Amino acid sequence: MEQPRFLSPFLLGVIFAITSATAERMPLLMPDDFESLQLVAWRVEQGVPDPHNPLLEPSMPWDSGGVMAHGTVLRDPIDGLWKAWQVSTPGEERLDGLKTNHENQRRLTYLESKDGVDWYRPMLPYVRWPGHDRTNIIFDMDSGGTAVYASVHVDPANKEWPYEMFVMRSPKLGGVPNRVGHLPGPDEKLGNYRYRSTDGKEWKLVEGPIHPSVGGGGDVSYVYREPDGSYVSYFKTYPKLRDGDRIVTYDNNPRGGLRSVARRTSPDGTNWGNDALVLTRDWRDPDYAQFLEICPVTVDGGYVALINYYDAAIQTMSLQLAASRDGIHWWRPDRRPALPNPPLGDYGGGMIWQMHHPIVEDNRMHVYYAGSEGIHGEIVDTRFEPLVEVGGESVLGFQTPTLPFNTALCRATWQFDRLWALVPSAGGATLGEAVTRPENLAGSGMALNVVVRDGGMLRVELLDLTGSPISGFSADDCTPITGDHRNIVVRWTGGATAPTTAIRARFILKRSFLYGYAWTVRKP
Numbered sequence: 001m002e003q004p005r006f007l008s009p010f011l012l013g014v015i016f017a018i019t020s021a022t023a024e025r026m027p028l029l030m031p032d033d034f035e036s037l038q039l040v041a042w043r044v045e046q047g048v049p050d051p052h053n054p055l056l057e058p059s060m061p062w063d064s065g066g067v068m069a070h071g072t073v074l075r076d077p078i079d080g081l082w083k084a085w086q087v088s089t090p091g092e093e094r095l096d097g098l099k100t101n102h103e104n105q106r107r108l109t110y111l112e113s114k115d116g117v118d119w120y121r122p123m124l125p126y127v128r129w130p131g132h133d134r135t136n137i138i139f140d141m142d143s144g145g146t147a148v149y150a151s152v153h154v155d156p157a158n159k160e161w162p163y164e165m166f167v168m169r170s171p172k173l174g175g176v177p178n179r180v181g182h183l184p185g186p187d188e189k190l191g192n193y194r195y196r197s198t199d200g201k202e203w204k205l206v207e208g209p210i211h212p213s214v215g216g217g218g219d220v221s222y223v224y225r226e227p228d229g230s231y232v233s234y235f236k237t238y239p240k241l242r243d244g245d246r247i248v249t250y251d252n253n254p255r256g257g258l259r260s261v262a263r264r265t266s267p268d269g270t271n272w273g274n275d276a277l278v279l280t281r282d283w284r285d286p287d288y289a290q291f292l293e294i295c296p297v298t299v300d301g302g303y304v305a306l307i308n309y310y311d312a313a314i315q316t317m318s319l320q321l322a323a324s325r326d327g328i329h330w331w332r333p334d335r336r337p338a339l340p341n342p343p344l345g346d347y348g349g350g351m352i353w354q355m356h357h358p359i360v361e362d363n364r365m366h367v368y369y370a371g372s373e374g375i376h377g378e379i380v381d382t383r384f385e386p387l388v389e390v391g392g393e394s395v396l397g398f399q400t401p402t403l404p405f406n407t408a409l410c411r412a413t414w415q416f417d418r419l420w421a422l423v424p425s426a427g428g429a430t431l432g433e434a435v436t437r438p439e440n441l442a443g444s445g446m447a448l449n450v451v452v453r454d455g456g457m458l459r460v461e462l463l464d465l466t467g468s469p470i471s472g473f474s475a476d477d478c479t480p481i482t483g484d485h486r487n488i489v490v491r492w493t494g495g496a497t498a499p500t501t502a503i504r505a506r507f508i509l510k511r512s513f514l515y516g517y518a519w520t521v522r523k524p
Contacts, residue, residue, distance in 0.1 A: 069370030145174025456511025
């Protein structure tokens with residue numbers, strides 16, 4: 001299936017993009033599709049939580065504290081089953097102090113589903129639990145301590161080892177000798193290790209700790225395999241505070257910097273290059289904004305990603321949408337969440353931890369996540385000192401450890417061709433306008449992916465080199481577009497194909513949502 005093209009917000013120069021108006025999926029918009037924008041803004045669509053959520057709740061003694069994410073969900077191209085490699089942890093009924101044990105008890109577990117909704121725990125023979133000779137645990141503490149952030153790749157062409165996994169291990173957190181299997185343990189708290197498997201269930205340790213440590217010594221790191229066989233890692237990092245940066249008083253941030261996301265690349269998964277900071281707080285973000293994960297899906301010409309947005313003021317985590325052409329420069333259409341938190345106490349009301357990557361099926365994009373009932377850190381526990389006054393409220397005056405992640409497996413779904421739209425920024429009767437960059441449009445037709453609400457309309461006019469409307473192709477000559485259309489051809493009194501003098505298009509929007517446009521392939 002044809003994937004959308006992406007035009008980056010940082011790409012300079014004139015862009016000549018001719019795509020088929022009969023394509024099954026319309027290209028998504030990016031800012032540099034346009035030369036000018038007037039009274040328009042970007043609308044982000046929110047994911048729709050699955051009506052079956054939670055898809056899998058804690059029920060076994062080893063996952064009573066959470067079916068916790070930090071792993072991969074995919075539909076296996078070898079056998080067609082939906083599979084998950086994710087972290088589970090036992091529950092903690094009482095927290096007598098600020099020190100909790102959940103980080104020391106994270107075990108990698110395996111799940112399956114036939115439809116992506118009804119999940120079950122295959123009982124495997126690899127790790128026992130008191131009273132259970134079989135469990136769905138893949139790695140226990142003795143094999144290398146706690147395990148998090150399992151990045152699984154499947155290559156059906158590799159007949160010997162079709163399954164590959166990078167996973168962060170920590171003997172130090174697990175309270176065992178500093179070794180991972182037959183290999184040395186990490187120098188930092190966590191280190192990345194590489195495994196291979198013939199079936200995705202029984203894994204062989206082949207390499208680690210990978211140096212330089214992917215993740216920079218942090219505790220968040222996903223590894224992705226690119227179409228050319230190379231590798232990319234997105235991981236949490238802590239750049240130093242800049243002038244004007246502020247850390248919330250009670251924020252759990254022991255390194256004293258801003259949680260941000262960096263990137264490294266590798267030709268083979270063994271030899272890794274230098275860090276590149278790719279996402280941190282900017283001028284449009286509030287003082288309490290921080291970031292932990294970029295989880296992309298590859299599309300033709302770039303990437304779409306969900307970003308974990310951490311609100312340090314209220315200790316919650318939601319998801320924002322982003323896009324990039326090169327994986328380095330990321331554009332966020334809006335700073336409002338694409339998957340917001342429900343009320344506290346519901347799954348996801350505290351934190352939303354997404355899995356390794358979104359999954360695109362037909363025109364649906366699924367994001368699997370662990371929805372946490374609770375927040376990230378304690379704020380107002382009156383048992384502890386010191387307390388400080390902030391805005392007339394007493395809060396903990398020091399950085400506290402994270403709370404347990406009491407979570408369940410959930411998912412949300414988007415229409416993949418309607419992730420964001422260009423809309424009038426004032427609304428009502430006020431018109432918005434957007435003018436495309438110059439390109440040779442002679443002989444081309446235009447198709448739109450658009451929703452027009454009652455009382456609205458969308459018109460398109462074609463402009464010449466001077467920026468003037470072309471006779472027969474002005475806004476008044478355009479048949480107004482109303483209704484909901486994924487692929488509607490624009491028509492003017494002058495015809496449905498652009499004249500030789502046309503080099504730009506001007507969209508005129510009233511109560512309209514422009515999700516994409518495409519030009520037909522020009523005939524010789």
